[in-house]
Amino acid sequence: RYFVLHAPRQTGKTTTLLAMMEAINVRGRYACAYANIEAAQAARGNEEKGIPAVCDALVNSIQLYLKDDHLSRWYDDRRKDISPQNLLTQVLQHWAQHAGCPTVLFLDEVDALVGDTLISLLRQIRAGYPQRPDAFPQSIVLCGVRDVRDYRLHQEGAQVITGGSAFNIKAESLRMGNFTxxxxxxxxxxxxxxxxxxxxxxxxxxxxxxxxxxxxxxxxxxxxxxxxxxxxxxxxxxxxxxxxxxxxxxxxxxxxxxxx
CATH class of the missing domain: 1.10.8 (Helicase, Ruva Protein; domain 3)
Structure with missing residues (x-):
């Protein structure tokens, strides 16, 4: 399933995701990677810059946490030949096809993105959903301060696009709970x-x-x-x-x- 995880800042979201990633990878049934994509916020609504920034962070994280150099080499060779509107889908597809086991992705700070960059990210994830698990991540968690319905999907000079229409494959929106x-x-x-x-x-x-x-x-x-x-x-x-x-x-x- 695909999920949204949200909670106020500094409540343990990132710590929890990193601990989950470690636990999943230790078991060896899935290849799990965590990526913070906040750096793409600087691109604002420019998906021509924003999506490559997201993919840069993702490929770097997969190499860091899973020691997967294959994806990094492929990405360096092919990134300039693939349009931003399809780049994220291709990266996730290639990773899933060559990981050796089903893949799991945790994307943090997703709601830092705005406009076309965010819309493109959500739609590319949705486009790859039917290919899972052989050619797309088995499960994805989008993490941030807001629920997906509150994502800022404004297009300059155009109608606001709601979060639900751009990402209607999530199974559930989960809010991190408080301490007992x-x-x-x-x-x-x-x-x-x-x-x-x-x-x-x-x-x-x-x-x-x-x-x-x-x-x-x-x-x-x-x-x-x-x-x-x-x-x-x-x-x-x-x-x-x-x-x-x-x-x-x-x-x-x-x-x-x-x-x-």
Missing amino acids: EAECQTLWQQHTDETGQVLDPAIFQELWEDTHGQPWLVNALGYELTWRFKPARDRARPLSLEDYRSAREALIQSRATHLD
Whole structure:
């Protein structure tokens, strides 16, 4: 199946995809690659530049993670002979045909792309879907901050194209969940385990009430309390509930972008 994975920034999407890739490749049934295609954002709606930038990142990642030089050599020889409107499809087709096992692709920061670059990427993926698994990836995950229905598919001087019409083969849109209450406490306990610095148990109830496990908030509050709060750098100093509340207020006053 093909999926969309979305969640706010710094909530563990990339970390999760990299861990999934490693786990899949260790088992040996599939060849899995992760590629961050954010660099293609600079091309904006120019697919003549944007799609080759996407393919550059993809081929480089396959070579890096799977040690597959065959695709890189083919790409260097053929890329100038293939139009951008078909280049991504050809790259994925060639990879799938020569990988030796079904392929799985994780594309990160997809929603950084806009306009014709994004439309072309989605349509080329859709065009190759019937060829799977022998000549196209068995599964693809598109990862970003937004769901596909919220992708910015604006064409200059033309009608807006909705995400669903350009990519209607996804099985499901998955939103990464938050930490559980127990996971929040386990994460913060790692600080005590590594430094010996004691945390007042009363902190954890307020931590949960404040964050409900939202990963960026949980980590940002931890950083504020254990590092930006300078007295806490003395690891022999226990951290109290009042220390935590001060850290929380400092984070609020910082007006950090991610709080939006």
